[in-house]
Structures are given as C-alpha cells and as structure tokens.
Amino acid sequence: MSLILILIALLNSVMTVLLFRSTCDHFEIQPKMRFDGYGIYFVHQYSITRCARECFLRSECLSITFNTTNNQCKTHSSDGLIHPSRVIASNTSSYVGMHSWTLTSGLEGCASRPCPLRTRCIPIKNNNYTCIISECDRGVSISHSWGWNWRPVGRTKTLKCAPDYYLNGTVITSTCLSNGTWSYTDEIDAVCLPKPESTTLGYNTTAPTEMSNTTGVP
Template identity: 30%
Template sequence: MLNTPMLFSLSVLAGIMYTSSSVCTMVTMKRTILRDGKLLLGYQFYRMNQVPNVLQCARNCFFRRRCISFNYNIKQEVCELNNARLDSSDMALSSDPDFVYSEIANWDDAIGSGPCSKRPCRICEACYPSQSRYTCVKEELTSCRDVKICTNATSDGHYFIRPVMGTKPFVKIYCHLMSSKYPKDYVTLHKENYSKVPPINNQSCSIIDWNQGKPGVIYYWKIRLDVMNLRVVTNDRTFTNVSCDPSHFGISDEFSNSGKLCKIDSDYGTGVDCMEADCRPRRGQFHINLQGTGFIVQPSVSWLTYGLKPVFTSLHRSPTNEVITGVCGGNCGICRPRTFLFLELKT
C-alpha cells in the first residue's frame, strides 16, 4: 500500500500495487489521471478525513456508483467525492496546490478489486467490502444533483436534503434546472434581502445623477449555494429583480430616473456608494436576512472595504447571525466579505 502523498502524475508509472487484508492487485493506469494543483468545486457529495493516499481515495470513489471524480488534499489527507466531472462548458477546475483532481473512469477497474469489484450496489448506495462479502448502505442526499440522480426527479422545486452529510438537521433547498444534467442549489429567502447603490454624483454629497456608475437596488429572492462547503455564490443573480425607484433612497420624484433601466451589478452581501469620502451619511448598503431558511451566516465571516477612499459606517449583526446589515461607501467605496460568504446550519 502507498503510505505517502503522491505529487506526480501517475502516467509515469507502469502500475501501482494495491494491497489489503484480502487482496493484492496490480493497478494499471490508462493515462495521465491526476491533475496536480486542481480540484472541482460545487459537486462534492461526500468528504472523508484521514485518507492516507490518493489510491485509497480513488477506491472510496469506485465503491460509490454516483462518484464520477474526486479531489484529494495531499496535505490534510482529505478525500472529496464528486457526483460530476469536467464535461460542461460552464465548469472549470479551481486551483489549490494542496489538491489533485481525478476522474474515476480513467482508473483501471482493478482499483475496486474484491467483493465490491462489480459495483453491485444501487446508484446512491455505498459498497463496504468485508473479506468475501459486501454490504450496501444507502447514503443521504446532499444536493440537487443527488436528488436528480437518486430519485429521477425532473421538476424544479423545494426538496429536503442534508447538505453536510452526517449532521442532524435537514434543510429545504430549491432545486433549479432539474431537467438539465447539473441542477443548481438555491436557498429561498423569506425576508427582504438587498444591496443598494445610491445615484449620488461623486463630486457632491447631494447631487442626483442616474448616469453615475450603476445605481439602483438589487433584491434577492433566492441565493445560490455551494452545498458541500455552504458557500454562497454571491454573483448569481438568477432569482433577483432590480429597481431604480428613487424612493428607495429617500429621493423625491423631481429626481426621478425617468424610466432609466437599472444596470446595478452589486453582489449579494456587498454595499457600494460613489460619493465624496467626507459625505455623511454613507448610502451604500447591504441587508442579509436568513430568518426561516434554516441557515445563519458563519460567525467568522467578516467584511472589508475596498476601492477609493472607502468608509465603513456600520455593521450590525443579530445575536443569531441570521440578520446582518452593513452601510459603507467611498469614491467609489465597496464593503464585501473578506473572502467568501459562508453559511452554517442553524441548530
């Protein structure tokens, strides 16, 4: 058995010897099967810790028929199983020097030698070998892709899943594009969520200019979620609508935008304004309200300012981290999450 991380492409080897208590098999590689420094995000359905090498990670993938590819963290010995592979134009591998990515179809079938070699279990079951026998164990649905694969569902709508396998609470997720190969996961928001960019000229604290930047309000009714990592895809605007109604900013009708189409492109959880740095109050604002969704904002998530002369006026969190409101701006100034906007399951 290999006991050290593999930092090389396996195509340079003629084969690898895999041993266990019941089998000793030469695994012959078909081609270059490892993508060093790469991983596929957004399609993990299972994560395992303390997996000693990439070969064992591949074996765990082989024993689950819905596993099509995997990410292996060499440094932390973490194996992530994916129910998708790089076969769509809108999919791309992410970069991380600690990872390798591989597709199970490129491995020799001998990787699964033993009682589970013929993949006898159903599509959403795991095969557990034990000497000359095997046990099939049904696994939980962790994403809309799982719902489609495991139940043959094709209708968009709300489904109960367990986004982090092994945790107690189920959550209701809206599955979008269920008739496609790769549905997308969304959290339906029950309260008002928005980002505001005021139409204030950057040379003044009060002059209204609907041609300055991309002012307006963007309202979010659903937010897309990377369910394995509980990371909000903040630039997804599938379930949003925008408004240039001046009343949203306390502006009178005489400063109406006269039917101008909104071009606001602010991300979820982001505030922007383009007034002079000394202007008060700031008018860029974001409002997150996850009440009733089963999620909260991860307490460790913090916001930073970016842009020209940025000013962060306030950031208010509710005690439960379900509601967060930020006010900021600059010339132009932006406040957004330091890295990513992660959620947690509400307990």
C-alpha cells in the same frame, strides 16, 4: 545507532516508492488540479488511495479532489470527461477520475459498481456484496438554497441561501438518518429571495414617493 538510522531511512524510502508505484498502478493522478463543483461529500485525514477507493464504492462518484495540504478527500458526481472545463488548476490539490481506477483486488464483488445511488458497496466473501445507505437525497428543492451538496448519514444541515439571497421563512435544521431520510419531515415554508439592492440617491436622502414624477431612480 547510526546503522539503525540508516536502515530506517532506507525503509522509509522503499515504502515511499512502493506507495507511489501502487498509487500510479491503480489510477491516474493529475497533480496540481482539482474538480470544481458537483460535490457529494468530504472527509478529512484520508490518503489519496483510500479517498479513491471510497469513491469507487459509490456508483454516483465519478472523481475525487484530494487536498495535499490537509488530506481532505472530496468526491464528485461528475468528472473531467463529462465537464472538462471543471478540472482547474490548484496548487494544493490532486485530481483523479474514476474512469482510470483499475484496482479490484479485495473489491471483486463491487468491481462492477452494482449498488444504487446514495449507497456504499461492501464487498463480502465469494465475490458477493451488500449495499448500505451512505447519503440522503437532496431534501430541499428551494431555488437558490445553499450548502446541501454534502449529505452523508449523520450530517446535520441548516437551510441557507446562496450569496446575494436571503431566507424568508422558517430556518430548517435537519439530520440525515441511517435509513436515508431526513429528520425534519414537516413541509418547508421558506424561500430564498434576492437581497434588495442599495440605492444611492445623491444629495436627496429621501426616496421619491409613488406620486413623484422623478425618473431614473429604481
């Protein structure tokens, strides 16, 4: 029994070394770093190698942030070459820029990243490829709207406003369909407006009227 346990331990250590070496051979990892913003989509329970591979298959994806605590994969449409100040410290993440990706074995048809935006390249035999729709466009052009960066096929989004803004109009919920369009097709009648600032009037609990000559109160 002890011999079996020793063999299992040796096998695990060899696999760990091989995985680490493979990772380092194919792309440069910056541990304890992450990229801030320019998100495309995120998924859970990926390995960092699979996360980088999925990014490579989408031409708009330029970098990834991999959460080493919960194995969450985030992809970004920018990287540290374009926005170096966006690469910031993080104790729970690792950052990879796609410019360092060198793995092409099994991906030969997609090696040049030939597919258009919002599609995923699928390598097929004889160094060929096909492109499938993977994301929708932004869909909402309302200023100060919130949460529309992650737009993969199948995801349902609800129109929200950024912090310090509120939604004035119809609440919209829409799903990204497999053809790359949104399920909600009506004209969106909504805007995001700044939340009114609270005003402290001291001991006077009544705001001055338009006829008042009080000054200094917004």
